[in-house]
Amino acid sequence: MGGRGGWWRGKSTPAKVETYTRWSFHTFPFIEVATFALPAFGYVPAPVNWILFLLVSTHAAVAAVTASLTLDWTRGRRPLPVRLLWALGTATVVIAVVSLVVALHGPRGADNGAAAGTVFVGVLSFGIGTLALAVRGTRRMVYGVLGAAVGAGAVAVPAGVSAPGAAVAAGAVVLAAGFLTFTSAFSVWLLNAVYELDEARETRARLAVAEERLRFGRDLHDVMGRNLAVVALKSELAVQLARRGRPEAVEQMVEVQRIARETQREVREVVRGYREADLRTELAGAQGVLTAAGIDCEVSGPVTGLPAEIQSALGWVVREATTNVLRHGDAARCAVSLRVAKGRVTLTVENDGAPGIGSGSGTDTAEPGRGSGLAGLRERLREVDGVLRAGPAGSDLFRLTAEVPLPPDSVPEQAPAPEPGGSPRPVPHPVSEVTS
Secondary structure (H helix, E strand, O other), X not given: OOOOOOOOOOOOHHHHHHHHHXXXXXXXXXHHXXXXXXXXXXXXXXXXXXXHHHHHHHHHHHHHHHHHHHHHHHOOOOOOOHHHHHHHHHHHHXXXXXXXXXXXXXXXXXXXXHHHHHHHHHHHHHHXXXXXXXXXXXXHHHHHHHXXXXXXXXXXXXXXXXXXXXXXXXXXHHHHHHHHHHHHHHHHHHHHHHHHHHHHHHHHHHHHHHXXXXXXXXXXXXXXXXXXXXXXXXXXXXXXXXXXXXXXXXXXXXXXXXXXXXXXXXXXXHHHHHHOOOHHHHHHHHHHHHXXXXXXXXXXXXXXXXXXXXXXXXXXXHXXXXXXXXXXXXXXXXXXXXXXXXXXXXXXXXXXXXXXXXXXXXXXXXXXXOOOOHHHHHHHHHHOOOEEEEEEOOOOEEEEEEEEEOOOOXXXXXXXXXXXXXXXXXXXXHHHHHHO
């Protein structure tokens, strides 16, 4: 576990599931060797025990490599390893048959028959289970398991196994290969499902951003479209009047000038409303976006009564913190709290997930003055004499805190004082009022 916070903790949830799935399949070779090859040293004489051990170990190694490359194929990172799959299938049949013949017709031991049966069934089962990673469709998997069972029974009888023994071997192959095939199919399904859910969460976040851009675009269209249409009409009228030598053309151009200035003012108001974020709106938007992304978000504290410039600065902090939670971490919970005490307002955003959320290299690369990262937030807070602190707050927590002093004449809403002999009356949740 190296690096800040550990190798495992730094992974996203889909990456953790993929790592767990891969290492589960990496344990299969050790299980195969320990279950079917090592016991032969206890009841099969040399050199048969060594032959069985080498055959099973070779098969386990080929199956491990095949499983790793096939999992890459399921994630679309490489082509399907067709040749390796054929090699594994061929090795499974050959090693199973050879181990059966060697155990039955080699140097006689007390339990040669038991060794032959377990090695034969084990190699076939692990081989079919690994090949199932490259199969799409439940029916094909069932056909593969049944075909392996029928083939096992058909090969066992000519090799010297009795008919009842061959039937038992075929049944054992059905159970063992069926279980391993189900394990492979379920592992691939779970891995794909986790990645699809993560992509859906990212898509929801992108849609929320796109919706905000569309809102801004509609506002600009409403302002510019109407006024530009009037400017075009009056300019055309001024041209016609000027061609006729009418003095009214000057009045029309003065009107065009007035409308152009009015349009400039309205555009500034639209942009200012977009840049100067409203704290209540940003809190409601953050809660909505994070909830849509599958992150439990709690918002608490008074909002009303704060000066407009402080609300704008803190609104930008909420907006940037929300973006960082979505972009730089794997959070499951986020808490936003606003507290007013001793002439200062404190905004705290705390989330779990990978350490360093919000402090990655991508967030501090803001342009001087009005960047969108932590440096830009510090510039904004500096305009209202505020400070910003961001960093880990525990093993898996990241905390961003913004403190801004209140003007002496500012008296924001506070929680009501407790009644005598009773508990404080509850304060209405500001965000719930907005989002309801």
